[in-house]
Amino acid sequence: MNTVAENPPLLRAEAVSKGFPGTIALDAVDFTLVAGEVHALLGENGAGKSTLIKCLTGAYRRDGGDVRLDGQLIHPRDPLDAQGLGIGTVYQEVNLLPNLTVAENLFLGHQPRRFGFVSQGRLKRQARETLAHYGLDIDVSRNLDTYSVAVQQIVAIARAVSLSGKVLILDEPTASLDANEVQMLFEVIRSLKRRGLGIVFISHFLDQVFDICDRITVLRNGRLVGTQAVAEIDRMKLVNMMLGRELEQETRETGRTDAPSGGPHLSFEGFGRSGRVAPFDLTVRRGEVIGMAGLLGSGRTETAEAIFGVTPHDSGSLRRDGERIDLKSPRDAVAAGFGFSPEDRKTDGIIGDLSIRENIVLALQARAGWSRPIPPRRQAELADQFIRRLDIRTSDAEKPVGLLSGGNQQKVMLARWLATNPSFLVLDEPTRGIDVGAHAEIIRLIEDLCAQGMSLLVISSELDELVAYSHRVIVVRDRRHVAELAGAEITTGNIVKAIASHEAEQQA
């Protein structure tokens, strides 16, 4: 299948751009899909995958660039319009009606009619015939929700193909399927490929990408990193493309070799949460920065959330300075002197309509309790102090934090936790989606805090960054901690190797 690239392009996007207030989600991205290929679209969170898909299917209007289908320039107004043109999409959560029958779901809005009434007999017969192409022999008069997610997914695909028929976009179709169901789905995808459809496949599972796809396009930070034939790329190279390190510029830079300034502060033993992160042991010293690397969905955020009591741990224990503590909720964690700046700033971090001042004092106030309000003057002092110290760019402290840029919102999040004077700070992707200037300032701040004796756990997809400030780096894969690198072992190369290594060393 190495020749697919020579087929005439079916769907071609050229220099497609899309901006949102404060960010550029897509920056002149090219993407070409040919007939009869399965084309993987990969990238970390915020890379621009879903924005690109939404621009192709009309869910968003593109700001610039051309999209051509069979050589014709198209401007889909909405996903329905795109479907009419020939571009069908199936999402991870099946977008069908679970309480209708399989047959009705297949042909809803296009039912065969006789004398203006839906002909149930023909509806069922056509449904059975359609599904037979997909190797599915099921009772089409039963409700859709009586079948497994895999069957629902195939019904959704069948509907999309019968309505559009040229391009099929599968957005994380395998996320909730087991191994057998994935194979069943792949059979369907292969048969559609033989029928000459162009298929876009989005997934976080690299094994599946290598299994089913012909070509791979990688996006990062809204830009195109490259398009490669699967046969010409290996896992190492792919992970490198996704995490943003060119093999050419191999730097020999290693992690910090200076010892952390203090003794052991926290020790996690067999700490884990079933279904989210496998039990791990970890000792954090005072003034130590622990980096955490891994792909999206590998268990990085899950580790942070277990530590902070968001999804409390159900195995193991935690000792702080030798004393056992129990964290059942974020409240407990805040009381224990922890802070947590989550990955998704907008939904989990900032309180958009409240002012910068209120966002900064929130954690401190929550810890003090409602009956002990921080006096207004003290609040204003705190806000001004952190606006100056972290260089938050704003006209005044009373501005709603939602109006700030991403980098400044991130600084407000850091200010919220620094105001509580924590002994341990967990930062999940502190530099994602922020401009270069703020980026550098946040890294400098991490180093300052560590020099002052604060312990930090920093999760990041930016490996160069992790190498620059970490004393140790934990590598996470498949929801377990698979490697720990210290001092001179910390190089981007070693981290990538640990992330990409194929065989799981510990089988539970």
Next chain:
Amino acid sequence: MNGATRFLRRIAPQLAILAGILVLISVFFPGFFEVRIANGRLYGSPIDILNRGAPVALLAIGMTLVIATRGIDLSVGALMAICGATAAWGSTQGYGLPAILALSVSAGLVCGLWNGILVAVLRIQPIVATLILMVAGRGIAQLITEGAILTFNQESLIFIGSGSILTAPTPVVIWMIAGMIVTLVVRRSALGMLIEAIGVNLRASTLAGVNSRVLLIAVYMASGLCASLAGVIAAADIRGADANNAGLWLELDAILAVVIGGTSLLGGRFSIVASLIGALIIQAMNTGILLSGFPPEFNLVIKALIVLTILILQSPATRTAAVFFRRQPRPDPADTRTVTQ
């Protein structure tokens, strides 16, 4: 901009609407603003508005807090019936006023606790969770009154509904004091900010260590407490508990008062004073329509038209248009929302 100007600017639209309606009524009914004192009590249409508006004003206080957390409490009308029935039952059993009030308030708090647990612990959507008591509440009230209208003649209890304190009708004194106490408590403590925070972003607030579960339960209990006071006033006013009609549809008036008061149903920033003015606007419309002598069948239609006008004036689309016509780009709340998404 200091706190006082900020506050005045916040309630200015509501004050303007209220003034507009009052002026409009006085055009149709010239003697409208006359107030006189008889038997040591103030009488007159303005006093009547303050007095008749007491139940909705009290409900609006609790409703404001609930709506600020992005919730809603549909059960308050039925709670009024329960608490009024409790008070009437207490009176027929020969209890003194303090015991009666304690019983009624406890009933309101228990119902609020129930709502709060459904919303905060079981995570049922507020509109559904409070619908349960809205429907079941009148049944409970009927069980208390045993299906009849339970009447009483206890002077101390009747005083709550139709007495006066320093010439002001008792219900007016009660809702004004309640409004002041709640405003002071939420603004002088950190409650106001924490409630607004969980209303804007519950998950982020919980992650910042805010005890959102307890706060949510507390606002529903506050709403229950306000409903119990309103229920006692309504029962004392007619000297009896009518399980079927006490507080009927008042939950909708209370929600409307909060909306007119400018608190968003999406939660967040709230103003109790603005909601109270909203309650007065509603009562002024009711009184005005009655006074102006329109045939009664027009009343609800006219009220609906006035409400529609107020809401159109306050809608983000109108504000955007106003900004557009003034050619003065100014960020408005609608913009804020798109950015935070």
